[in-house]
Amino acid sequence: MRLFALVFAALIFPVLAQAEGKSIIVLDASGSMWGQIDGRAKLEIAREALGSVLAGIPGDSEIGLIAYGHREKGSCDDIELVVPPGPGTAAAITDAANAMQFLGKTPLTEAVRRAASELKSTEEKATVILITDGIETCEADPCALGTELEASGVDFTAHVVGFGLTADEGATVACLTENTGGLYIEAKDAGTLVEALKTTVAVAQPEPEPEPAPAPEPAPPAAVEFNIAPKLYLTEGGTEITDGHAWEFYTIASNGDRGEGIATEYNQYRGRLPAGTYRMVARIGEARAEQDITLSDDVLLEPQVILNAGILTLRPRVAEGAEVDSGASLYLTGPAGLDATHYGETTIVVPAGDIQVAMKIGEATVTETVAVAPGQTVEKDIIAGAGVAVVDAFYVEGMVMDTTQHYVEILAAQKALDGSQTSIAISYGPGQTFTLPPGEYTARIQQGAAVGDVPFAVKPGERTEVKVILNAGVLAITAPGASQIEVLDAKADISGNRAQRSFDYAAEKSLVAPGGDYLIVVKRGETLSEATATVKPGERTEITVP
Numbered sequence: 321m322r323l324f325a326l327v328f329a330a331l332i333f334p335v336l337a338q339a340e341g342k343s344i345i346v347l348d349a350s351g352s353m354w355g356q357i358d359g360r361a362k363l364e365i366a367r368e369a370l371g372s373v374l375a376g377i378p379g380d381s382e383i384g385l386i387a388y389g390h391r392e393k394g395s396c397d398d399i400e401l402v403v404p405p406g407p408g409t410a411a412a413i414t415d416a417a418n419a420m421q422f423l424g425k426t427p428l429t430e431a432v433r434r435a436a437s438e439l440k441s442t443e444e445k446a447t448v449i450l451i452t453d454g455i456e457t458c459e460a461d462p463c464a465l466g467t468e469l470e471a472s473g474v475d476f477t478a479h480v481v482g483f484g485l486t487a488d489e490g491a492t493v494a495c496l497t498e499n500t501g502g503l504y505i506e507a508k509d510a511g512t513l514v515e516a517l518k519t520t521v522a523v524a525q526p527e528p529e530p531e532p533a534p535a536p537e538p539a540p541p542a543a544v545e546f547n548i549a550p551k552l553y554l555t556e557g558g559t560e561i562t563d564g565h566a567w568e569f570y571t572i573a574s575n576g577d578r579g580e581g582i583a584t585e586y587n588q589y590r591g592r593l594p595a596g597t598y599r600m601v602a603r604i605g606e607a608r609a610e611q612d613i614t615l616s617d618d619v620l621l622e623p624q625v626i627l628n629a630g631i632l633t634l635r636p637r638v639a640e641g642a643e644v645d646s647g648a649s650l651y652l653t654g655p656a657g658l659d660a661t662h663y664g665e666t667t668i669v670v671p672a673g674d675i676q677v678a679m680k681i682g683e684a685t686v687t688e689t690v691a692v693a694p695g696q697t698v699e700k701d702i703i704a705g706a707g708v709a710v711v712d713a714f715y716v717e718g719m720v721m722d723t724t725q726h727y728v729e730i731l732a733a734q735k736a737l738d739g740s741q742t743s744i745a746i747s748y749g750p751g752q753t754f755t756l757p758p759g760e761y762t763a764r765i766q767q768g769a770a771v772g773d774v775p776f777a778v779k780p781g782e783r784t785e786v787k788v789i790l791n792a793g794v795l796a797i798t799a800p801g802a803s804q805i806e807v808l809d810a811k812a813d814i815s816g817n818r819a820q821r822s823f824d825y826a827a828e829k830s831l832v833a834p835g836g837d838y839l840i841v842v843k844r845g846e847t848l849s850e851a852t853a854t855v856k857p858g859e860r861t862e863i864t865v866p
Contacts, residue, residue: 341445342382342405344435345370345413346428346454348483349390353422354646354664355453357484361664362453363422366483369416372566374410376584382406384438385413388431389424396427396458399434399765419661421649428452429460432496436469436476445475451484455492462492468500478502491757543617549590550613550623552602554630554669555695562588565604572599572612599741602627605669606652606660630692633667633699636679638706638755639781650702651678677702682732682755683745707778709754711786713765715793716858724749726767726832733760733775763788768832769821790834793855797829799842799865805829810837810852840865 347370353363377383384405402416403409409435432448439446458460469476479502482490487506494504567589571579578599585591595617601610607629615621636648646664651664653659655673662668672694678687684706700701711728713721728750731741741762747753754777763786765772770792777786799805804825808818818839822831836859842849842865851865 341447342439343386343447343449344384344386344405344439345386346431346435346450346452347385347420348418348426348428348446348450348454349420349422349424349455350426351389351393351423352426352454355484357762362483363663364513366451367417371414372584374414376581377410379410380407381410381774383409383413384435385409385416386431386435386438387416388427388846390420390422393422393423395424396430398424399427399431401434403437405439421647421663423647425457426452427456427458428454428462428493429462429465432456432462432478433465433469433576436473439458442472446473448475448476448478450478450480450493450496451483452480452493453485454841455485455489463495463499463674465607466496467631470500473500476500480504482506484508492521532587536805544620545592546590546620547592547595547615547617548613548621550600550602550625552604552625552627554627555672556626558695559605565602568601568603569593570599570601572597600625606658607656607669607671619814626692627669628672629669630672630690630694630696630698631667632670632675633665633697634662634679634690635665635699635701636704637683637701638681638684638704638708640703642781643798645681648681648702648704651680652676653678679704681706684755684757697709702756704757705780706755706781707759707782707784709756709761709763709776709784709786710753710777711754711763711765711788712750713767713772714787714789716791719858720750721765721767721790721832722750723767726750726765728752729764729766730754730756731764733762765790767792769830770834790832791857792832793857794860795829795831795838795841795853795855796831796860796862797853797865799827799840799844799849801844802827802842802865804843804847805865806841807831807833808839808841810839 355362364668382405384401385403386399387402388399399500403412428450428496432450436446437450466478478496478500480493480497482493484506485506490504490506492610550567552565555560565587567585569582571582573579581676582598583593593615595615597614599610600613601608602625607627608624609627611625613621613623634650635644636650638645644665648664650662650666652675654671654675658671670692672692673694675690676687677690679685679702681704684704686702686704688702690698690700705759713726715721725748729746730744732744735741758778758780760775760777763774763776765788770790772788772790774786774788776786778784797805806820808820812818821833821838822829833855833856839850840851840853849865851863853861853863855861
C-alpha cells in the first residue's frame with residue numbers, strides 16, 4: 321500500500337512541474353476520505369503523497385492550497401484558502417494537510433471556482449489541480465464551470481485526479497479537464513497509476529528533437545550496474561524493512577550540513593548514483609535515521625541503517641468496550657523530535673522511547689504515555705472515559721423544535737460568583753450530539769425570545785437524552801409598509817419599563833416567544849402604531865398591525 325501512495329505522489333508531480341504561473345491544489349477533505357484502499361485510509365495516502373511531492377519541487381514554485389469539507393459536517397460553504405499561492409509554500413501545505421480533519425461534503429465545483437478567482441485567471445495564466453475521491457454533492461455543475469473558466473480565463477487549465485472513483489463518477493468531473501485542456505487521471509490501484517504516470521510524463525515532457533550525434537569518445541572504464549543498495553531495520557539484528565519507506569540522498573555542504581537533494585527513492589532500493597560522498601536519510605512513519613556514505617563507480621555499497629524505532633498501534637475509544645472512534649485526534653510527541661497528529665485507529669512507526677499521546681474526542685481529552693522499545697510492536701487502546709449527550713428542543717412537551725436555527729449550548733453546571741457559567745460547546749439545530757467528560761452540565765436552547773436551561777449529568781460510556789422544553793409558541797406579525805417592528809413585554813416593570821423581546825427593520829416578523837402577553841410597536845415614517853398579542857405555548861399567533 322506504501323507503493324500506492326508513492327506512485328500517486330509521482331502522478332501529481334509532473335502536473336505541478338509543468339504548470340507555468342501560479343497553481344493551487346484543491347484537496348478533497350470530505351468525510352469519504354476516511355474510506356480505505358487496501359486497508360489504509362485514503363486521506364493518509366493523500367497526505368503522504370503530497371508530502372513526498374512538495375518536498376521535491378523548486379523553492380520558487382508558486383503553489384497554494386484550498387481545502388473543502390475539513391471544518392464542518394454537512395456544509396456546502398466549507399471551503400477555505402488554507403495556504404495562499406506563493407513561493408516557498410511547500411512545507412506550509414504539507415503541514416496543513418497533515419493537521420487537517422476530514423469531515424464534510426464535496427463542493428468541488430465551487431472550490432475550483434474559488435481557486436480560479438484566487439489565481440486571477442481572467443488576468444493571468446492559472447493552473448488548478450483537483451484531488452477528489454467523490455463527485456459533486458452540492459448541486460453544482462463542474463462541466464459548466466469548466467466551460468465558463470476556459471472562456472473567461474487568459475490561459476486557464478484544470479487537472480483532475482480521480483482518487484478511487486468509478487468510471488461513471490469520473491465522467492462527472494473529467495469534463496473539467498476536457499473543457500480546459502487539462503488531464504483527467506483515474507487512480508484506483510498501483511497498476512493503473514503506473515500506466516497513468518507513463519501517459520502523464522509523455523504528455524508533460526515530449527521527446528525532444530534529436531540532436532546531432534557527438535563525436536565518438538573513448539569507452540569509459542567498466543563499472544558495476546548498481547553502486548548503492550541500502551537496507552533498513554527497526555533495531556539491530558531485526559528483520560529488514562522492505563516496504564513503505566523512503567530513501568533521500570543529499571550532498572554535504574562545506575559546513576557539514578545537509579546540502580542539495582540528489583534523489584529520492586522508495587522501498588527496497590537498488591540503484592546507481594554518481595560517485596561521491598552523500599548524506600543518506602531513511603524515513604518511515606514518524607521515524608528517521610541518517611548516515612554519510614561514499615559511493616564509487618565500481619563497488620556496490622550495501623549500508624545497514626538502524627532506526628532504533630518500534631511500531632505503535634493506537635485505538636481511540638470514547639469508553640471501555642466502545643467502537644473505535646474514527647474522528648478522534650491523536651497528537652503524538654516524544655523522542656527524536658516526534659511531533660505529529662493522526663486520526664482514528666493509527667498504526668505508525670515511531671522512535672523508541674516514551675511516546676506522549678494526547679487524544680481528543682468531542683470535548684473530552686485524555687493524555688497517556690506509551691513506552692515503545694526498539695523493534696517492539698505495541699498495541700494500545702486510548703480510553704477517553706467520556707459519555708454522550710443528545711440535546712433536543714421542544715416548544716411544549718411532545719412538540720419537537722425541528723428548525724435548524726435554534727442555538728444549542730453546553731455550559732458547565734457550576735456558576736461563577738457573578739452567576740455566569742463557562743461555555744463548553746456550541747451547535748445549532750435538533751438532535752445535537754456532544755461527547756463530554758463525566759460531570760454536571762447545563763443544556764441551553766435559545767430561539768428568538770425563548771430561552772430554556774436544563775441541567776444534566778454525563779457518565780462514562782453512557783448516552784444521556786436531554787429534553788429542553790421552552791414552553792413557547794410562534795408570534796407572526798404582518799405590518800404593511802412598516803420600516804421597523806419592535807416586540808416588548810406587555811407588562812412593565814416597577815420602573816415603568818418594558819423588556820424588549822425583538823427589534824427588526826422589516827414589515828414582517830416571525831418570533832419564537834414564551835407564552836404570555838406582548839406589546840407590538842410598528843413604525844411607518846414618523847408614525848407609531850401599537851397592538852397587543854397573546855402567545856400560547858405550542859400555538860401560532862398571527863396578527864396584522866394596520
